[in-house]
Amino acid sequence: MKMICDRKELVEAVLNIQRAVSSKSSIPALEGILIQTKGSDLFLCGYDLELGMTTVIPAQIEEPGSIVLSARLFGDIVRRLPGDEVALSVDEKNLATIVSGASEFSIAGIPAEEYPELPSVSDETSIAVPHGILKSMIRQTIFAVSESDMKPVHTGTLFELSENKIRLVSVDGYRLAVREEPIACNQDTSFVVPGKTLSEVLKLLPENEETLTLHVGRRHILFQIGSYTLISRLLEGEFLDYNAAIPASHTVEILVKTRTFIDSVERVSLLITDRLKSPLRCVFEENEIKLSCSTAIGRANDQFEAKSTGGNLEMGFNNRYLLDALRNTECDEVKIQLSGALSPMKVVPKDGSSFLFLVLPVRLKSGV
Template sequence: MIKFSVQKNDILDALTTTAKAASTKSVISALEGIHLSLTGNQLTVTGYDLELGIKSTIDVEGESDGVLVLNSRLICDIVRKMPSGVIRFDEYEPLKLNLMCEDITYSIMGINSEEYPVLPELSRGESFEISEPLLKSVIGQTLYAVATIDTKPVLMGSKFEIKNNELNVISVDGIRIAIRKESLLHEDFDFVVPAKTLSELLRLLSDDESKIATVSVDRNQGIFSIDKYTVFSRLLEGDFFDYTKIIGMPSNIEAVVNVRELMECVDRTLLLLNDKIKSPVDFTFSDNTLRVFCETAIGKLDQKIKCDYSGEEFRISFNSRYILDALKNTYCDKVKFLFVQNTALKIVPLEGDSFTFIVSPVRRR
């Protein structure tokens, strides 16, 4: 029976992080649990919902080795409400646990650990290292374009593609494409990580340049080692969208726009839209001016901002939210708008090719 003492903040951190991977609602109650396993002074804490797993090993003062599964929400809440200091976990009878801190004793029931699933183990496979902030950036800038409906399940994740010593991270939802490129020395290979895993990775990844994450892949499993945490994830399988064709199409119209100004303009159109009332935002480029217009049953909005454009007057319409999502993820002051006739807008940085965000226009009747 498991018995140990631990600093509140050490175990709270491990519990709340691994709890992100536990099921919130499952017919198998063990899947709603967090798995604790003590060997000596090493406590391994695991959350796993069969798709995503997060594991962490922390130092504790061990008293008696054992394993126990606890309801994740309850154990996180209990530890959070304990005073700062040492908490003693004491399984005094099989599956009966006392949690003690000062003059406070919670008594709760554990869940049989035999019902808990076994985490996949990687045999061998591809593996690469990448700095935490870089991994955070390539995931964070492309996650917005992942498909949210499962007409093609493989598109509900981002593709990591290593080719010619370059890492491309690509998300596609049918109307927009986000591509983020960085150099990475490794043999060619690729895999698709589900959006839920990517969201959890974003929470765990730091902005500290000196921290290195390791990414390992073995058939349909990915393992991300980030600081104290190991994230296990099922990978998505299937034919991903071939984005190279649309990326390669030449553009014939080009403008440079101020990102913040244009975001504010497009954001103002949202007041004229709701779940029932939809209308695209119209962009009209003329001599160094971009007119941003929207009209619905709620009202009309007409705005003009400056931009770098010198060509014939050119008008094109988009879904306001798609333009906002793309602009927000550029993290640039200014970007280039490249139009491939009337079939696509490519948003790229003024210099280099670190990202390409593609948005399909709305065809006007």
């Protein structure tokens, strides 16, 4: 194998592909990047048996071939190379020589035959979604994906398609995020995509109105984003019946400026640390919200104006969960809907129903 390519294009491709490479595996090849010549392009692949990422970059191919190189070492080398171009050659003993400017490296590779084959997606369902919409939907729900393996299916986001609508749902036992958008779709289906996969999709998706097609099979999903292809396994298991968790009605409704609420929570949270945990006490009164918290290092109080109807209510919240919900609304004003001191807080848009966030309250100790 012998080829020459642009260093900047190679660095960008390697940095992205590295994120799908296994950091520690019983299969040595999985800790590397598969590099192959394909026509006049260079093909790169990273795979950790759950998520696979591939891309192609233009190259001047002198001799076709393939090799697997350590992702960490190869990434570190190409990032620091001095020249504008990189020449890569591999001999029959799988020794790779990398030359750029005055720098030259020789590193041992692994035969490409030892690299596991990526799964294929039997194209049972295809969904077309504009880049910008999918990016916004993932961003507004991924914060509520569970980090615990207690119920593996909740470490992903539920995709529901029905009635020309796409809905994304994430839940972690303390909060719930629902986001929906109208799309052209005539299929009723649902599947759960791992949160790790959606984090990578989010990083690769550009902010434009081009359309992305999702190819969904029985066990895998494929995202084609520009020159990158991501293939991921789907999560199996029974997802929470989230409709049953959403309060059907509310007794108190508050219209609040999102930034004002965030700033107030951030101020009062200055006394809360990982070591000094304490619930945030929220008192919802007529046209006013009062926040307070008390920890071993002191006490904080704050208040701000808000338009409310339905009476007064006092509730406790985990400050981080409350902030996550408010920050991900991505709008200037939101409605807070409450139905009791121990019922979830519902955060919805001022107009429409594009998102719904639930935050479970924390039981307050009297006199705190």
